[in-house]
Each structure stands twice: as structure tokens, then as C-alpha cells.
Amino acid sequence: MHILITGAAGMIGRKLTARLVADGTLGGREITALTLADVAAPPAPTGFAGQVDCRAADLEQPDQPARLIDTRPDVIFHLAAIVSAEAEIEFDKGYRINLDATRAVFDAIRAAHLAEGYCPRMVMASSIAVVGAPLPHPIPDEFHLTPLTSYGTQKAICELLLSDYTRHGFMDGIGIRLPTICIRPGAPNKAASGFFSSILREPLIGQEAVLPVPDTIRHWHASPRSAVGFLLHGATMDLTALGSRRNLSMPGLSATVAEQIEALRRVAGAGAVALIRRDPDPFITRMCESWATGFEATRARALGFTAEDSFDEIIRIHIEDELGGTA
Amino acid sequence: MHILITGAAGMIGRKLTARLVADGTLGGREITALTLADVAAPPAPTGFAGQVDCRAADLEQPDQPARLIDTRPDVIFHLAAIVSAEAEIEFDKGYRINLDATRAVFDAIRAAHLAEGYCPRMVMASSIAVVGAPLPHPIPDEFHLTPLTSYGTQKAICELLLSDYTRHGFMDGIGIRLPTICIRPGAPNKAASGFFSSILREPLIGQEAVLPVPDTIRHWHASPRSAVGFLLHGATMDLTALGSRRNLSMPGLSATVAEQIEALRRVAGAGAVALIRRDPDPFITRMCESWATGFEATRARALGFTAEDSFDEIIRIHIEDELGGTA
Numbered sequence: 001m002h003i004l005i006t007g008a009a010g011m012i013g014r015k016l017t018a019r020l021v022a023d024g025t026l027g028g029r030e031i032t033a034l035t036l037a038d039v040a041a042p043p044a045p046t047g048f049a050g051q052v053d054c055r056a057a058d059l060e061q062p063d064q065p066a067r068l069i070d071t072r073p074d075v076i077f078h079l080a081a082i083v084s085a086e087a088e089i090e091f092d093k094g095y096r097i098n099l100d101a102t103r104a105v106f107d108a109i110r111a112a113h114l115a116e117g118y119c120p121r122m123v124m125a126s127s128i129a130v131v132g133a134p135l136p137h138p139i140p141d142e143f144h145l146t147p148l149t150s151y152g153t154q155k156a157i158c159e160l161l162l163s164d165y166t167r168h169g170f171m172d173g174i175g176i177r178l179p180t181i182c183i184r185p186g187a188p189n190k191a192a193s194g195f196f197s198s199i200l201r202e203p204l205i206g207q208e209a210v211l212p213v214p215d216t217i218r219h220w221h222a223s224p225r226s227a228v229g230f231l232l233h234g235a236t237m238d239l240t241a242l243g244s245r246r247n248l249s250m251p252g253l254s255a256t257v258a259e260q261i262e263a264l265r266r267v268a269g270a271g272a273v274a275l276i277r278r279d280p281d282p283f284i285t286r287m288c289e290s291w292a293t294g295f296e297a298t299r300a301r302a303l304g305f306t307a308e309d310s311f312d313e314i315i316r317i318h319i320e321d322e323l324g325g326t327a
Numbered sequence: 328m329h330i331l332i333t334g335a336a337g338m339i340g341r342k343l344t345a346r347l348v349a350d351g352t353l354g355g356r357e358i359t360a361l362t363l364a365d366v367a368a369p370p371a372p373t374g375f376a377g378q379v380d381c382r383a384a385d386l387e388q389p390d391q392p393a394r395l396i397d398t399r400p401d402v403i404f405h406l407a408a409i410v411s412a413e414a415e416i417e418f419d420k421g422y423r424i425n426l427d428a429t430r431a432v433f434d435a436i437r438a439a440h441l442a443e444g445y446c447p448r449m450v451m452a453s454s455i456a457v458v459g460a461p462l463p464h465p466i467p468d469e470f471h472l473t474p475l476t477s478y479g480t481q482k483a484i485c486e487l488l489l490s491d492y493t494r495h496g497f498m499d500g501i502g503i504r505l506p507t508i509c510i511r512p513g514a515p516n517k518a519a520s521g522f523f524s525s526i527l528r529e530p531l532i533g534q535e536a537v538l539p540v541p542d543t544i545r546h547w548h549a550s551p552r553s554a555v556g557f558l559l560h561g562a563t564m565d566l567t568a569l570g571s572r573r574n575l576s577m578p579g580l581s582a583t584v585a586e587q588i589e590a591l592r593r594v595a596g597a598g599a600v601a602l603i604r605r606d607p608d609p610f611i612t613r614m615c616e617s618w619a620t621g622f623e624a625t626r627a628r629a630l631g632f633t634a635e636d637s638f639d640e641i642i643r644i645h646i647e648d649e650l651g652g653t654a
Contacts, residue, residue: 091437091495110418132571144471145487148571153491157484160472164480168418244459244475 001026002033004068006059006105007079009038011184012125016077016228021048026075027236035071038080059101069108069118075235078105078124084151085191091150098154106161110170122162122173123234126247128220130156130177133290137218141249141299148290159247166246174234175247179295179307182221183318192287196221199257200264200315203272204323212281215258218293222252223317226307233305241303251307253314254294263311267319328353329360331395333386333432334406336365338511339452342555343404348375353402354563362398365407386428396435402448402562405432411456411478412518418477425481433488437497449489449500450561453574455547457483457504460617464545468576468626475617486574493573501561502574506622506634509548510645519614523548526584527591527642530599531650539608542585545620549579550644553634560632568630578634580641581621590638594646 003020007013013036020031032050036042037057044054053071057064059080080101081087087094102124112118131139132148145156159175166173184197188209195212196219202209222230230250239246255263265273297305308314319325330347334340340363347358359377363369364384371381380398384391386407407428414421429451439445458466459475472483486502493500511524515536522539523546529536549557557577566573582590592600624632635641646652 142471144469146572147487147491148494150491150495153487156487160474160480160483160487164474164477167475168477245473 001029001031001075002035002071002073003031003075003077004035004037004071004073005077005079006037006057006068007081007125008036008054009040009042010079011186012181012224012227012231013038013042013077013079015224016079016231017042017045019228019232021045024049026232035068035073037068059104060096062104065101065104066108066111069105069112072112072118073120075121076105076109076123077231077235078102078122081125081151081155083191084129084149087151087154088149094150094154098151099157102158103161106165106171110165110168113170119169120171121235121239122166122171123231124158124162124173124175125231126155126159126175126177127152128177128179128249128292128295130159131292135292138254138294138296139249139292140296163244163246167244172239173246174239174242176230176234177247177249177295178227178230179220179222179250179252181224181227182314183223183322185224185318185322192284193219193291195284196257196260199276200260201318203264203275204268204315204319206275208275208277210279211257211276212279212284213257213288214280214285215261216256217285217288218254218256219288220252220254220292220294221311221314222250222307223314225317225321226250226252230305237303242299245299248300248303248305249295249297251297251301251305252295253308253311255311260311263315267312267315328356328358328402329362329398329400330358330402330404331362331364331398331400332404332406333364333384333395334408334452335363335381336367336369337406338513338551339508339554339558340365340369340404340406342551343406343558344369344372346555346559348372351376353559362395362400364395386431387423389431392428392431393435393438396432396439399439399445400447403432403436403450404558404562405429405449405451408452408478408482410518411476414478414481415476421477421481425478426484429485430488433492433498437492437495440497446496447498448562448566449493449498450558451485451489451500451502452558453482453486453502453504454479455504455506455576455619455622457486458619462619465581465621465623466576466619467623490571490573494571499566500573501566501569503557503561504574504576505554505557506547506549506577506579508551508554509641510550510649512551512645512649519611520546520618522611523584523587526603527587528645530591530602531595531642531646533602535602535604537606538584538603539606539611540584540615541607541612542588543583544612544615545581545583546615547579547581547619547621548638548641549577549634550641552644552648553577553579557632564630569626572626575627575630575632576622576624578624578628578632579622580635580638582638587638590642594639594642
């Protein structure tokens with residue numbers, strides 16, 4: 001089995017690669033080749049016996065999507081995207097990368113389908129940004145697409161394209177609508193949602209973190225480990241059960257900031273909690289209030305997708321996967 | 328006021344043009360110029376005192392959208408599209424015309440906005456094809472986008488683009504999700520939905536019509552006159568009440584084929600009804616069963632959009648507008 005990952009150098013891409021290499025198989029089939037693509041070539045994974053092709057592929061370039069599909073992967077994890085804040089400011093770039101590049105990948109698949117019957121499994125990362133306020137809580141599976149960012153608009157459009165290209169038989173696609181990933185490993189970033197991770201991640205290693213919103217803010221979370229699990233399940237399950245509705249809101253954990261902090265207290269003690277410094281930011285607070293606070297995810301749960309039940313578990317997963325098992 | 332209509336040679340475009348010419352004003356402002364665009368130049372309307380520019384504009388050509396926007400219309404009625412059956416068979420053409428051309432028009436508007444603050448009212452025709460089975464009855468305003476055709480996918484994508492371009496302030500857009508137009512004037516066409524009109528239209532002029540589905544099939548209708556009314560209301564109302572959700576399911580009439588036929592009997596008598604010949608077609612029946620049977624249209628009704636309450640009224644409108652007032 002040959003697997004292609006676009007956006008392979010990103011956080012989820014690296015974790016997915018590591019998991020595939022560790023497993024050596026996907027859905028019971030041996031992984032014989034990995035094509036790892038990103039704007040800069042991702043590092044080659046260690047310990048993989050099969051063939052690895054790490055390539056720099058700028059999907060904005062017209063020939064690049066077709067060159068990736070020329071390798072005829074059996075399964076494609078399409079993770080490549082620019083993030084929400086960048087897509088909002090860089091309007092053209094956002095549409096080029098988050099919409100046109102995805103469509104170019106789909107069109108390259110279609111061309112190969114029409115030429116020789118090629119029909120890969122396409123597992124595409126989507127986002128809760130496809131919805132925006134005013135929102136019910138929890139959001140039902142049949143709630144409409146109401147993005148309030150260009151990023152969310154682009155993801156919603158890619159969901160529609162994925163369904164249509166799948167319905168025509170060009171590919172066997174599933175869109176995985178990811179919760180906010182928490183605890184996101186690594187250094188703090190400038191995403192408005194970054195504090196959801198940093199108020200746990202920094203205190204766990206004895207550093208101060210800034211909380212810009214009230215403790216009452218509720219949001220929708222899943223661990224990086226769950227995100228990888230969603231993608232793997234989407235790659236291996238029988239998708240005929242999805243019918244024509246190929247985009248699924250994933251399960252996750254709906255929690256307030258206060259619940260996050262109490263979980264931190266239970267797992268890492270009052271000293272860790274004392275490292276959270278409150279510095280209210282009305283702009284970030286207003287943004288958070290426009291985001292989803294939770295999804296029913298009835299279909300995804302029924303189809304076997306699972307996520308964490310508590311923030312204690314999310315914190316423990318971070319400690320296991322990022323901090324060598326100690327807090 | 329300068330008004331641009333794309334797809335001006337189509338059935339709705341011609342009726343909209345006639346209404347604008349008859350009114351001479353839109354929202355209380357004098358119409359001083361009309362730009363009427365279609366693949367072949369539409370005929371010039373008679374009786375219009377202002378400036379008329381009837382042009383052949385193939386929106387697939389890269390320079391055409393910008394050349395239309397160069398005329399700086401205050402209000403744009405964007406009706407241009409290829410129909411569902413054609414978009415399903417001609418995959419590339421459907422995406423080029425129904426998606427790429429719309430995006431090119433929007434991008435030309437954005438370029439003019441960035442250059443000089445241009446911000447027109449954009450009234451875009453969308454369709455109930457943005458949803459597909461399984462569907463509730465009636466469909467609530469917050470129901471998700473579930474197209475089962477490439478046409479419906481393209482319209483759903485254009486709705487998302489319209490919202491995003493409006494949110495960025497490039498234009499002041501509204502998407503008008505039209506019911507099936509009934510009674511569609513003119514000769515029978517090959518649309519699978521054509522019988523909804525022909526079982527009334529042909530008997531009203533003493534001709535036989537074929538009914539390919541059971542009398543129990545329910546569907547969602549509005550007259551051509553209502554469709555024009557929706558577009559005019561969308562062009563003149565204050566859109567700030569819509570917030571960020573700029574695409575609206577229009578009101579309409581949910582009726583079974585049996586209810587259509589009983590209305591025909593009341594308006595035109597048993598002789599007209601006797602001209603309906605039943606010739607069941609399982610393929611068309613299955614397609615009809617995947618279509619919307621009715622929308623709540625709560626938001627649109629609250630915002631002042633109105634449609635017919637009975638099929639008697641729809642038939643009488645056809646008699647008035649197409650048959651010179653006699654049945």
C-alpha cells in the first residue's frame with residue numbers, strides 16, 4: 001500500500017507519519033511506500049522499511065498536484081492548508097492554497113480516474129471553522145455551513161467538492177471535521193485559539209501562560225492522538241455507510257476554560273494552575289464567542305470515531321506523548 | 328441607477344428585464360442604464376428610455392467578467408448558469424460556468440472595490456438543488472447543504488463565496504434560493520422536472536401532456552412572477568438584517584401532483600385534466616423523490632419575501648402573463 005500525505009511537515013502530518021511508520025500497516029495491509037509532501041520537504045521518518053519519497057511540493061504550482069497523483073497513492077491524507085489567520089489576511093493566497101490546490105488535487109485524481117479507473121481513498125482534514133455564530137449547543141450533524149472566516153469558507157467549499165467528486169466515482173472521499181487540537185505541542189503560536197493549549201502546555205513545564213478570555217468560555221477539543229485516530233479510521237473504514245454525505249463532524253470534548261484549569265489542578269497541582277496569568281483581551285474573547293462550543297457528532301460516533309471524555313485524559317495524553325510520561 | 332443582468336436571455340432574465348423596464352425604477356431610484364448580458368446578446372427591450380447595452384458575454388472567457396464589471400453597475404442580478412442536467416453530464420463545463428465564472432465576477436468586483444471602493448448590490452440566483460435526500464419536510468432554514476448534483480454543488484459553493492465576499496465588504500450580496508419555477512412558459516424542455524409545468528401548461532392550450540410520476544409526488548413551487556419578485560426584493564431591501572447569513576431559501580408552495588391536477592380542474596375544467604396522460608417513468612420518479620418537498624423559509628417570509636398560496640393562483644398567473652388572461 002502506498003500512502004500520500006500532503007502537509008506532512010505540519011503537526012498532524014508528522015504525528016500521522018510517525019503512527020503509520022510505527023504500525024507498518026493500514027487496515028491490515030502492509031505500507032510499502034510513503035510519499036510525504038509539504039512546501040519544504042518533510043524529514044524522512046526513521047525506522048520505516050518501505051520506500052519513502054519526501055518532496056517539496058508547492059501545490060500552488062499548476063503541475064504539482066498532478067505530479068503527486070502520478071505516484072498513484074492508494075490512500076491520500078490531504079492535510080495541506082494555510083491557517084485561519086493567514087487566510088483571512090492573505091485573501092488570494094488563502095483561496096489559492098486552501099481551495100484551488102485542493103481542487104487541483106481532486107482534478108488530477110479525476111484525470112487519472114478517467115484515464116485508467118484510478119480511485120483512491122481521500123481523507124481530507126476539514127475544520128469546525130465551517131460553522132460560526134449564532135450557533136446552537138451542541139451543533140447537530142445536519143446544521144448548515146455558516147463560516148465566519150475565509151478559511152472556514154474554503155474548507156466548506158472543499159467539503160462540497162469532496163462529496164461531488166466522490167458521488168461521480170472519481171475517488172472515495174471522507175472529510176474529517178476536526179475539533180480544535182488540544183494540547184497542541186510545541187512553542188506558542190499566534191493563533192487566536194492558541195491559549196486553549198498554552199494554558200495547559202506551559203504550566204506543565206513550569207512556565208507562565210496567558211489566559212485572554214473568561215473562565216466561562218466553552219470550546220470543542222480533541223487531542224492530537226485523537227486527530228490521528230480520526231484520520232486512520234477514515235482511511236480504513238467502509239465509507240458506503242456514509243452515503244452521499246461524506247463530511248463528518250468528529251467527536252470531541254466540550255469544555256469550559258474553568259474545566260480545563262480544574263483538570264490541570266487534578267493532574268499537575270495548584271502550582272501549575274498558579275502559572276496561568278489572566279490578561280483579558282476583548283478581541284480574542286469576541287472571536288471565541290463566535291466559535292462552536294460543541295457538536296453532537298452522532299453520525300461519527302455511530303461510525304466508530306472516538307475522542308477523549310475528560311480534560312484529565314487530554315492532559316495525560318500530552319504528558320505521555322510529549323513529555324516522556326511525567327508531569 | 329445602472330443595472331446589470333447576467334443570463335439576461337434566460338426565462339427569468341427576460342421577465343426581470345420586462346419588469347424593470349415597466350417599472351422604470353428600482354427601490355425608488357430611476358433606472359438610467361441596463362446592461363443585459365448572455366452568451367448570445369439578448370434582444371433590446373422596447374419602451375425603455377434609458378441607455379441599454381445588450382452584449383454577448385461568454386463568462387468562461389477570462390476577460391469577460393472584468394469587462395462587465397468595468398461598467399460599474401449599482402445592482403447586479405447574476406442569473407447566468409447552465410442547467411442541472413447539462414452540468415451533470417458536462418462536468419468541466421459545469422464547473423467553469425456555474426462556479427469559475429461566478430467567482431470571476433466576484434473577483435472583478437473585489438478588484439474594483441480594492442481600487443476605488445466599489446461595492447455593488449449582488450443578487451444571485453441559487454436553487455433548491457443545494458439540498459438532496461434524505462430530507463425533512465419542511466426543510467428548516469438551518470438545514471445543511473446536501474447537493475446530489477454537480478449543479479447543486481456549484482450553487483452551494485457560490486452561496487459560500489457570496490457570503491465570504493460580502494463579509495469582507497467587497498459587495499453587498501444576497502443569494503436567492505429559488506423554488507422550482509412553475510408554470511415555466513414556453514415549449515417543453517428535457518429537464519427531469521419539466522412535467523411539473525407541462526401537465527398544466529399544455530392542457531391549458533388544449534394539448535396533451537405526459538405525467539411520468541405518481542400523483543403523490545410532492546414538490547416545491549413558485550411562479551415566474553414570484554421569482555422576479557424575490558429578485559427585486561433582494562435588490563432593494565436592507566440586507567444588514569441578514570447578518571452574515573446571506574443565502575435565503577425563498578417561500579413557495581408545497582404541493583403534490585394530485586393537488587396540481589385538482590387546481591387545473593377547478594381553473595380549466597375536466598377537459599383540461601383529461602389531456603394529462605400517465606406514463607410512469609421509474610427513473611424520473613426516483614429523481615423526484617430525492618428533491619426537496621418544501622422549505623420553512625421562515626427567515627425569508629419574515630424579511631418580506633412572498634409567494635403563492637395555492638396552485639389555482641399559480642395557474643391564474645400563467646393565464647394572465649402568458650395566455651392573455653384567458654383559459
